[in-house]
Amino acid sequence: MTGSRTAATIDAARAEGRAALVVYLPVGYPDVDGSIAAARAAVEAGADIVELGLPYSDPGMDGAVNQEAMQAALAGGTRTADVLRAVREVAETGAPTLVMTYYNPVLRYGVDRFATDLVAAGGAGLITPDLIPDEAGEWIAAADAHDLDKVFLVAPSSTTERLHLTTAASRGFVYAASTMGVTGARASVGPRAEALVAATRAAGAERVCVGLGVSTGAQAAEVASYADGVIVGSALVRTLIRSDGDRDAALEDLRLLIGELAEGVRAGRLVR
Amino acid sequence: MTDFRDAVGPYFGDFGGRFVPEALIAALDDLATAWDKLKDDPTFIERLAALHRDYTGRPSPITEVPRFAEHAGGVRVFLKREDLNHTGSHKINNVLGQALLTQQVGKTRVIAETGAGQHGVATATAAALFGLDCTIYMGEEDTRRQALNVARMRLLGAEVIPVTAGSRTLKDAINEAFRDWVANVETTNYVFGTAAGPHPFPALVRDLQKIIGEEAREQLSTRIGRLPDAVVACVGGGSNAIGIFTAFLDDAEVRLIGCEAAGDGVETGRHAATIGAGSPGVLHGAKTYLLQDEDGQTIESHSISAGLDYPGVGPEHSWLASIGRAEYRPVTDAEAMEAFRLLTRTEGIMPAIESAHALAGAITLGRELVAAGADPAETVLLVSLSGRGDKDVETAAEWFGLVDSSAASGEDEGGSTTA
């Protein structure tokens, strides 16, 4: 498919001889406007693609940092409609903006209605951490009807058969979970990530981005040496979790980290 | 679907499935495949039967309770006595089977979630028996409500991890157990405690609990030569209920009644009546009824009974409700505690507060049937007495104002003492 701006952005990065930098930020943390400001700052500082997290009461695939941010976002009253507003304001930057969401909020909103409103907001598609293609018939139909990206995940435990299935169902990119585990910064990105990317490519994937555990420029460079995109989430959220509530300082820390990661995705290809 | 009792999942009508991260699919597939093979394996069947007989003390008896039944319109009430099982509830039926399954798939560690602590105690017991490492996740709130069960699990050698995320109750303990499982799936089996969650758990747990109804059907037939008019059970996630229902699913004349915890009353919003007052969605890996707000965020449940205090329910129950094969009724804290008092005082059997919800359901149903013209002597109710009340003595003592005033926390009678 050629409709995917996400895919085009990854291809453009590749043409520059680098991997794309994909950033995750949950909407509503520290509040809705604060999360929009953070995502826009991330794009200014060098992020190519944005994933906005829809806060959920039972985020089974998230580690402590993202859980805390989501819980705070919900406690602050963040609603699904706020996420769509955030998409609109972040997509204005020109960066492809996806929503990363557990399935139930989408189901509750109405799958086709969500797709319609996401398109209207300028969103690029969904990343669905607890929805496998086998269960995603309704979402796949809506995404295809509305020309949206469908980013499904593969894991180190995925069989070859499932890599094929997931790759075939995905549009935009395939999200390779680097380790068997939840989101959160780790000392090292799993050794299984590179093999997983290779296996996913062998299953037909044209674009594979790696997430879970990347937090530094050096890790970004390492991942960029074999993947089409590097996804960073918890490490960015961590810069926003500040006891002193100083938002300007938090945004500055965020920009600095994005700058480091953006250098990382550029350094990576030189290694190759 | 011609035979209800053979429904295998992953789908029960529109419900069920596997709404989980891809990382868990291989483990769920392995579990489903292993269970498919094992459940018909004669060696496994014999080992499990021996454990039921020699360890748990099965078959659990059925007991007719005429003095209690006077309060249920005078119909005949039989209790299926899962309270007499080793560890005090039906939960042991499930964990023994899953512990054997864990050995079969070559894993050395088990994890589990627990609300009231009964499933945690049962899992810790099986882990001790089988020499498995054991970690139990329990909401911090529940570790306080059920401190004695925390001690029991630790005495049995289990590590108990209080979960401080979210509402700090059972639903958060399940989230945390899934997180552990994703990270440690190579060594670890997740012993899910109820007939909910992603496939194959609803079918697996049902298969391991259906012995409750199979025994009871046989025992009733020997005792009175007929089927009951209705089977009544409490529904948290739904394992004791599906366990006693399954043997009767294809007997269309037998009414199946699940009693959900209505807490302070469904109209107050403080309840756990998932099917009665919830709506379909996805929670903990399955499409099923759940308590959710307009945005699909899970709403916290409330019940005096920690074991029923869960905002979801097993997908097979959602299906049985949607096709009208089973009915689900709300029972408030106050109704359950009255039934708890009645059974204790009329029969000398102290039920778990969970099970007291089923007893309250039986009282209401018996009176209804008689009011509608049924002959009480010819009306038979079978009630799942899923567990015993030892763990609930403190809660009950507070509820009924029996705590020494110097030690009392100052709650007045009828107040919600554990919320």
Ligand SMILES: Cc1ncc(COP(=O)(O)O)c(C=O)c1O
């Ligand atoms: C005695 C007893 N009955 C019932 C339940 C509810 O679980 P389920 O609905 O799976 O039977 C529990 C849960 O802890 C329990 O301890």
